[in-house]
Amino acid sequence: MPRHLIRRSILIAALGAALLIQAAPAFAHAILISADPADGAVLDAAPTQARLWFSEPILLEFTTVELTGSDGQTVEIAGMRLDAANPKELIVDLPPLPPNAYRLAYRTLSTEDIHPSTGFIVFGVQQAADLPPSAAVTATAPSPLEVALRWLNFGAMATLAGGLAIALGVLTSGNSDPESIQAHGASRRRLLRLAFWSSMLALIAGAGLLLVKAGQAGGVADPAAVLNSTWQILNSTDYGERWARRVILLFAIAAAIAWLNRRQRRQTRLAELLAMTPLVLALLFIQSLSSHAAGLENTSLFKVVMDAAHLLAASLWVGGVLALVVVMAPLLRRGEAESALARGAF
Numbered sequence: 001m002p003r004h005l006i007r008r009s010i011l012i013a014a015l016g017a018a019l020l021i022q023a024a025p026a027f028a029h030a031i032l033i034s035a036d037p038a039d040g041a042v043l044d045a046a047p048t049q050a051r052l053w054f055s056e057p058i059l060l061e062f063t064t065v066e067l068t069g070s071d072g073q074t075v076e077i078a079g080m081r082l083d084a085a086n087p088k089e090l091i092v093d094l095p096p097l098p099p100n101a102y103r104l105a106y107r108t109l110s111t112e113d114i115h116p117s118t119g120f121i122v123f124g125v126q127q128a129a130d131l132p133p134s135a136a137v138t139a140t141a142p143s144p145l146e147v148a149l150r151w152l153n154f155g156a157m158a159t160l161a162g163g164l165a166i167a168l169g170v171l172t173s174g175n176s177d178p179e180s181i182q183a184h185g186a187s188r189r190r191l192l193r194l195a196f197w198s199s200m201l202a203l204i205a206g207a208g209l210l211l212v213k214a215g216q217a218g219g220v221a222d223p224a225a226v227l228n229s230t231w232q233i234l235n236s237t238d239y240g241e242r243w244a245r246r247v248i249l250l251f252a253i254a255a256a257i258a259w260l261n262r263r264q265r266r267q268t269r270l271a272e273l274l275a276m277t278p279l280v281l282a283l284l285f286i287q288s289l290s291s292h293a294a295g296l297e298n299t300s301l302f303k304v305v306m307d308a309a310h311l312l313a314a315s316l317w318v319g320g321v322l323a324l325v326v327v328m329a330p331l332l333r334r335g336e337a338e339s340a341l342a343r344g345a346f
Helices: 003-018 144-170 177-217 224-236 236-262 268-289 301-333 336-345
Strands: 031-036 042-045 050-052 062-070 079-083 086-093 100-109 114-124
Touching: 031 062, 031 114, 050 100, 062 086, 079 224, 086 100, 144 177, 144 236, 144 268, 144 301, 144 336, 177 224, 177 236, 177 301, 236 268
Parallel strands: 042 114
Antiparallel strands: 031 050, 050 086, 062 100, 079 086, 100 114
16 A cells, blocks of 8 residues: 555544544533532521532533522522632522522533533521422423434434445445446445535534524523524533534545545555544544433443444444445446446445
């Protein structure tokens, strides 16, 4: 294999590895694990602060707190902030509170998964709280648009992986006659175009998911506010970092596919596989860092790797079948060379 192709393959593989360095899995939603005053507590003296400890670091910019008395009237808080040494701890400064029962409700987001979580605690000052203790977190269900974008994203990445697998690992010319070589080249180009546009579709789906999450984070539909929330997510959250790594990988894969589509010499197949495989594996691994396996409390690298392997297998199966049906199946009705090529692929 030519040295320049080996160097290019090593550089592309290094890019995939570099984007995985320091990438961390997304854990569960920001769950309230303790509070002071404790949920359901009856205090002899009014507290000056309320402290809420969450299971994950939270975003102060997307955190709201509401304090209400037993009569339902809102009591304005004096301020809130994160503890300087612990981004999992929210400090709420309280005004002077007369004897009453109080409900402190919160809405916040984890820096890991950017999913809204809500809950509340109740406490009483010199009298029992008239609400049952309940510090349980409530995570909002994903919207139909978010579900649709997630499926679109999976379909695009599956078609990307499957199309590349058929083009580089399965498709063979069968023999060396000019007609067979021409049929091989034409099918290869169609498969690579399918993979290229799938990478573009994955980028669009990813951008849509980011905007949907930004809208959920800000709790408003104003375009300017959504764009501001989007920038804050990209600039200050682990989710934004993983999203940026994924975008870089998708652009790198699209550029590599465009390069491959210009090369028609079959003897470079090993170099092509060496170049593309690390990028696709890195993309699927980054995707798995936001999966349910990564969200488990007792997560481990092994579980994330197994989830990535499962995602790879599903992508190759679903995307490979789609690529065969869309690109190769129509060749069965054409000339002898095209039919032989399609039968070989199937």
